[in-house]
Amino acid sequence: xxxxxxxxxxxxxxxxxxxxxxxxxxxxxxxxxxxxxxxxxxxxxxxxxxxxxxxxxxxxxxxxxxxxxxxxxxxxxxxxxxxxxxxxxxxxxxxx
Numbered sequence: 001x002x003x004x005x006x007x008x009x010x011x012x013x014x015x016x017x018x019x020x021x022x023x024x025x026x027x028x029x030x031x032x033x034x035x036x037x038x039x040x041x042x043x044x045x046x047x048x049x050x051x052x053x054x055x056x057x058x059x060x061x062x063x064x065x066x067x068x069x070x071x072x073x074x075x076x077x078x079x080x081x082x083x084x085x086x087x088x089x090x091x092x093x094x095x096x
Contacts, residue, residue, distance in 0.1 A: 003037060004023045004036065004037070004040070005019045007040055026069065026073060026076070028076055031049040032049055032075050032076055032079075035048060035049055035072065035075075036068070036069070039068050039072070043068075051078040052078050052082055052085075052086075054075065054089075056072060062089060062093070065093075066093075
């Protein structure tokens with residue numbers, strides 16, 4: 001996904017190698033990838049996809065400190081490891 005790589009290299013000032021690493025979870029699921037691509041165009045969080053009752057907008061509201069890639073990567077975590085993700089939410093996204 002060239003748009004995602006461009007976002008990481010131009011806006012986030014990451015190297016192409018790091019950009020590819022950061023892109024990987026964002027393209028794992030089609031619905032999450034498509035929602036992130038929409039965000040790249042609109043810069044608005046949407047109400048889809050819904051992962052375990054959470055939307056991009058709700059994740060952003062719960063943790064406004066997450067940038068867009070963090071919001072969508074967290075949706076991947078919710079899908080792949082829901083117990084761990086729910087624990088992060090319960091602890092206000094603290095990793096301590």
